[in-house]
Amino acid sequence: MKDSLTIHHKDTLELNPDLSIPDPHQDTYSKTILGFWMYLMTDCLVFASLFCTYAILHRETFGGPSSRELFDLTTAFIETMILLFSSVTCGFGMLAALKDEKRKVLFWLAISFLLGASFIFIELREFSEFVHAGHDWTKSAFLSAFFALVGTHGLHVSFGLLWLAVMMGQIHYAGITVDTFRRLSVFSLFWHFLDLIWIFIFTFVYLMGVI
Amino acid sequence: MNSDLSLKEIKKEWHGTYKSYLIGFSLSLILTCISFSLVVGDLLSGQNLVYTVLGLAILQAIVQLLLFLHVGQEAKPRWETIIFCFTVMVLLIVVVGSLWIMNDLEQRMMTGMNREQVAHD
Numbered sequence: 616m617k618d619s620l621t622i623h624h625k626d627t628l629e630l631n632p633d634l635s636i637p638d639p640h641q642d643t644y645s646k647t648i649l650g651f652w653m654y655l656m657t658d659c660l661v662f663a664s665l666f667c668t669y670a671i672l673h674r675e676t677f678g679g680p681s682s683r684e685l686f687d688l689t690t691a692f693i694e695t696m697i698l699l700f701s702s703v704t705c706g707f708g709m710l711a712a713l714k715d716e717k718r719k720v721l722f723w724l725a726i727s728f729l730l731g732a733s734f735i736f737i738e739l740r741e742f743s744e745f746v747h748a749g750h751d752w753t754k755s756a757f758l759s760a761f762f763a764l765v766g767t768h769g770l771h772v773s774f775g776l777l778w779l780a781v782m783m784g785q786i787h788y789a790g791i792t793v794d795t796f797r798r799l800s801v802f803s804l805f806w807h808f809l810d811l812i813w814i815f816i817f818t819f820v821y822l823m824g825v826i
Numbered sequence: 827m828n829s830d831l832s833l834k835e836i837k838k839e840w841h842g843t844y845k846s847y848l849i850g851f852s853l854s855l856i857l858t859c860i861s862f863s864l865v866v867g868d869l870l871s872g873q874n875l876v877y878t879v880l881g882l883a884i885l886q887a888i889v890q891l892l893l894f895l896h897v898g899q900e901a902k903p904r905w906e907t908i909i910f911c912f913t914v915m916v917l918l919i920v921v922v923g924s925l926w927i928m929n930d931l932e933q934r935m936m937t938g939m940n941r942e943q944v945a946h947d
Contacts, residue, residue, distance in 0.1 A: 648839075649906060660913065663920055688865065692858075699851065699854055706847040800840060804895060810890065811887060811894075814886050818880070822861060823876065823879065826879070
């Protein structure tokens with residue numbers, strides 16, 4: 616059973632595999648990637664409903680500040696750049712892992728971590744400026760929707776940072792093995808996905824908010 | 827049932843290369859800079875600006891999906907791509923449907939906040 620499945624799996628790397636045989640994605644790697652991809656897609660729906668809420672409520676300022684008065688585009692642009700750079704350095708880490716270069720992997724992951732942490736730092740500073748100016752999430756429907764959407768993304772990035780730190784520890788001690796490589800590829804999917812979500816936050820919340 | 831592959835076999839499943847990451851990165855960079863400068867520089871106005879920025883965001887999403895998340899590049903049968911397409915469908919129903927309903931409600935209920943008139947209707 617085991618051998619035949621492995622062979623079938625290799626067959627699917629061909630352009631036209633024999634599809635009459637049972638589903639070949641039976642190994643741990645394919646199953647993990649598939650399962651994680653399903654999680655990412657459901658997460659996509661979470662963000663979609665938060666985007667909807669924001670789109671519906673962003674004009675309901677209840678006498679508070681509007682998005683045009685509140686947002687600083689330069690900060691949002693810097694955040695976008697930081698996250699994009701973090702995404703691509705994480706990709707370089709994956710490529711180094713393909714070549715079994717442990718030190719390079721740790722180097723690129725450390726850069727991703729630092730960029731992600733500075734993103735969170737800038738975002739938290741922005742949030743605290745809003746709150747100190749009296750524009751917290753209790754002031755209006757617009758601000759509630761804003762903090763819910765951007766805060767959920769920030770929470771994802773924070774948990775990603777925690778995951779990244781653990782991954783760096785595992786790679787430092789265990790090296791590039793079947794398990795760490797699998798976890799690393801799953802992590803890189805997560806990190807690229809968060810970058811993608813941020814592109815939409817930057818466009819719909821910040822850019823459209825100022826237009 | 828658990829047939830595990832070796833590290834070497836697993837690595838064949840990864841699709842990214844330096845080239846794809848660099849192309850994806852520079853395209854994203856250019857697209858972000860264009861939409862940022864369009865908004866800051868007031869180069870277009872009103873609806874045109876909104877649609878252009880929207881288009882640029884969708885273009886960048888496609889670039890990142892193909893070059894960073896490798897959608898549609900896994901071995902057949904492409905379960906991940908099928909799940910992705912289904913998600914896009916559900917997402918469009920949720921987003922377009924909600925916005926449609928809420929806009930309709932707003933037009934019917936909230937115009938001028940004249941509740942008496944609404945009640946007489």
